[in-house]
Amino acid sequence: MLVGAVTVEDAVSHQDQSPSCLALGMAMTLWMFTGGTCHVGEMYRAKDQVLESSDADTAEDVLWESGGATGNLAAFLESSANVTRCAHLSAFVQTLELHGMRRVDPMDRRHLHPLVIPVAVSPTSGSHTCMLRMPSASKGDMLPIVETTGQTGLRLVAPNTRSYLMRLAVEADESADEGKKSAVIEAANSAGELYKRGEKKEKSPSLSLTKYILSKVGAFPDLYEELALHHLERGDQTAALVAAERSAKIQHGWGSGYRFQALLYTKLGREKEAKDAAKLALMMPLWTLGEQVEEVSRQAGEADVKAFKQKIAEMSKSTRTIEMSQACHGHPLEKAKEEAMLERADDIMNEVCLGTYKGWDDVRSQLAEIYMGGGRMDLASFVQAHSER
Numbered sequence: 001m002l003v004g005a006v007t008v009e010d011a012v013s014h015q016d017q018s019p020s021c022l023a024l025g026m027a028m029t030l031w032m033f034t035g036g037t038c039h040v041g042e043m044y045r046a047k048d049q050v051l052e053s054s055d056a057d058t059a060e061d062v063l064w065e066s067g068g069a070t071g072n073l074a075a076f077l078e079s080s081a082n083v084t085r086c087a088h089l090s091a092f093v094q095t096l097e098l099h100g101m102r103r104v105d106p107m108d109r110r111h112l113h114p115l116v117i118p119v120a121v122s123p124t125s126g127s128h129t130c131m132l133r134m135p136s137a138s139k140g141d142m143l144p145i146v147e148t149t150g151q152t153g154l155r156l157v158a159p160n161t162r163s164y165l166m167r168l169a170v171e172a173d174e175s176a177d178e179g180k181k182s183a184v185i186e187a188a189n190s191a192g193e194l195y196k197r198g199e200k201k202e203k204s205p206s207l208s209l210t211k212y213i214l215s216k217v218g219a220f221p222d223l224y225e226e227l228a229l230h231h232l233e234r235g236d237q238t239a240a241l242v243a244a245e246r247s248a249k250i251q252h253g254w255g256s257g258y259r260f261q262a263l264l265y266t267k268l269g270r271e272k273e274a275k276d277a278a279k280l281a282l283m284m285p286l287w288t289l290g291e292q293v294e295e296v297s298r299q300a301g302e303a304d305v306k307a308f309k310q311k312i313a314e315m316s317k318s319t320r321t322i323e324m325s326q327a328c329h330g331h332p333l334e335k336a337k338e339e340a341m342l343e344r345a346d347d348i349m350n351e352v353c354l355g356t357y358k359g360w361d362d363v364r365s366q367l368a369e370i371y372m373g374g375g376r377m378d379l380a381s382f383v384q385a386h387s388e389r
Helices: 008-013 019-033 040-053 056-062 068-079 089-098 161-173 178-188 199-203 209-217 221-233 237-250 256-267 271-282 293-300 305-325 333-353 360-373 377-384
Strands: 116-121 128-132 145-149 153-158
Touching: 068 089, 068 116, 089 116, 089 161, 089 178, 128 153, 153 161, 161 178, 161 199, 161 209, 199 209, 209 221, 221 237, 221 256, 237 256, 256 271, 256 293, 271 293, 271 305, 293 305, 305 333, 333 360, 360 377
Parallel strands: none
Antiparallel strands: 116 128, 128 145, 145 153
């Protein structure tokens, strides 16, 4: 397999406490005081009472975006997801609507991955476009954009709202539909100019749309995969593998990039490397494979995915034990404990992908207990935040 850092050029050339935090703290205190018997709805009613008691300026500040659903999304990001404001949120929602998506209530997270914040849904496919709130996240502007695939999988769409909006604006500019072109670019620029109409044609007329986006806008996994397949069709295997490796590298912590590498190696008849890439894919959270767990397990030669994941978990546990034993010699014990907590949560989510549970809703409470046990009250509250309808 190719190793080492790969730049964009490499791949292309080959072708303080807010009221919402205080409210969250009181709600979680209620949960702990009742021994975990308090219903999630009661937790959020307790939080709402604190928010309602704040002065008018603070309440207005929380709902900083105008418009019902967008305002709800802005408030959810701050009070439930506990991340900072997203400057391009309204523009993001408007642009998705122009692409035929229907905005949704962020609290309507039933059946969805516990770490996603739904933004819009496709009326035809039923797939949701969401923001992904990973445990280490703190900035709303930096939340990755993902799309749901099947019952349990997610696909990484864009690194953040800003780059996604820029991509949609560039793609619209290449469209023959003048009406949609103007509307999309205007919507994308509504929170500040990201792309000027005609900019690609004026500054980089020789670049293809894919290469322009990758070199001038940002890193998108699907475009690197598209580029890899294009190189392969032209007979340039090295360029294809470079682009595929770049796709895997920008999807840090995801299995889908390795899955694509395995597919490419298979096309090239390099079975051993395909098998190695597939095994790397299985070592990542299974929901990052989309709905391709069975296919990847066959490529990896691991018929029993659960046993394979348990073997990896045992190896990780052994490493964590060594790290904790070294705490007295300066190793960060708290970090090791948090990593162990996050791994337990990952194990539960992998079980959902393997069919041990019916769906994501069956494990929200378990995940909340794990996060709470690790002192992550913010995550415990977040994974349980959903409507009761």
